[in-house]
Amino acid sequence: MARIALIIISIFYCVIAHAGAWVQEKGHGLNIFTVRRYISTQFWTSGGRLQGSPTYAKNEMDDYIEYGLTEKLTLGLYLSALRSHTAAAGTQGGSNNNQFFGRYLLWKSNWSAFSAQFFADALGRAAKFNIPPNNRFNTGEAILFGTGGRLGRAENRYWFIGTLLGLVQRYSAGNQIQFNLEGGLKFPDSNVVLLLQNYNTFNLDHPTYPQGTGYNLITIAPSVVYWVTKTLGLQLGIAQDIYGQNVGKGRAPFMAGWIQF
Numbered sequence: 001m002a003r004i005a006l007i008i009i010s011i012f013y014c015v016i017a018h019a020g021a022w023v024q025e026k027g028h029g030l031n032i033f034t035v036r037r038y039i040s041t042q043f044w045t046s047g048g049r050l051q052g053s054p055t056y057a058k059n060e061m062d063d064y065i066e067y068g069l070t071e072k073l074t075l076g077l078y079l080s081a082l083r084s085h086t087a088a089a090g091t092q093g094g095s096n097n098n099q100f101f102g103r104y105l106l107w108k109s110n111w112s113a114f115s116a117q118f119f120a121d122a123l124g125r126a127a128k129f130n131i132p133p134n135n136r137f138n139t140g141e142a143i144l145f146g147t148g149g150r151l152g153r154a155e156n157r158y159w160f161i162g163t164l165l166g167l168v169q170r171y172s173a174g175n176q177i178q179f180n181l182e183g184g185l186k187f188p189d190s191n192v193v194l195l196l197q198n199y200n201t202f203n204l205d206h207p208t209y210p211q212g213t214g215y216n217l218i219t220i221a222p223s224v225v226y227w228v229t230k231t232l233g234l235q236l237g238i239a240q241d242i243y244g245q246n247v248g249k250g251r252a253p254f255m256a257g258w259i260q261f
Contacts, residue, residue, distance in 0.1 A: 020162040020182070021113040021146035023105045024068030031259045032064045036239075040250030046209050048245050056248060058084035072105040078119075097121055103144070112147040117166070142166025142178065157188040174205040174214040191227040195237070196220070203246075215247035225258065233258035 024030060038060065043053035059082060066076030077100055083093040101119035108114070121138040148160030166178040181198040199221070203214035210216055223237025235256040241249045 021115045021144035021164075022108075023072060023074040023103055023113075023115060024066055026068045026071050029065065029067035029261050031261065032256050034060075034062050034064070034235075034254055034256040036060045036252045036254035038250050038252040040241075040248035042249040044244040044247055044249060046211060046246045048243070050249060053248065054087055056084065056086050056250070058082050060252075066101075066103075074103045076101050076103075111149050113145070115144050117142045117144060138169060140166055140168040140178075151185070158186045160184050174203050174210075174212070177202045177204060193225040193227070195223045195225060195235075197223075199239075210246040215245060217244040217247050218242050223254075231260040 036059075038056075038058045040056045041053060042050055044050055060080065061082070062078065062080035064076065064078045066074050069075050077098075079095075079098050081093070081095050083091065085091045099119045099121045101117060103115050103117040105113060105115045119140045121140075142164050143166070144162065144164045146160065146162035148158055151157040151159050161183040162181070164178065164180040168176040168178060179200045179202070181200075182195065184193055184195040186193045197220065199217075199219045201215070201217045203210040203216055205211075205214055207216070219239055219241050221237055221239040223235055225233050225235045227233045235254075235258060237254055239252040239254065241247075241251070
């Protein structure tokens, strides 16, 4: 079950933010380094109508690391950098959504886990690019549940699902609710894992008609993880925005390297 715990990923305020509801074993950890290319040529109005917009493109790199401090407590860091471009603003770069987080295991069984998580983001103040500004101290809390099991009689074929419900005090874009779903399948006698993730962000200040820098956004992200060795994995996927309000519609292919230690 430890292997399953390491291949379940979800998003909480970042693109790839943690290893689901499970915590790391004491003295062990996980590092995920991701690169992605995001392009948007359309924009959803506050009423949800899709219209054309100037091209917005950005290249992102982020490094996520978590470590099992105790049997129930996992601590970690998320560090990111990006470089964006528009015809109006030209090329800009900076760092954003750099976080310290902790996840505490509240309950577990053989195949399931329930945990609570918090994060604090105080490192994004130097960001200089044309997305909603992040110039104040941000915090967030979430509850997570994950479960899984074997499929049929195959010893090495597993399924797993996970959910996250969180509140983000994101002062620049208004408080947000995050509700995320994920699921996956590991094939028998194979190092391949299929993942499907769904990220949902909802603005609390104006939930039906976001204004200013507030927005609602729904994204899906299928991907494949291939474990080259027991401790090294490679991930390829694409994130696609499918509906939003007061936000751009974009697509972001991504590639990540996973290291267990």
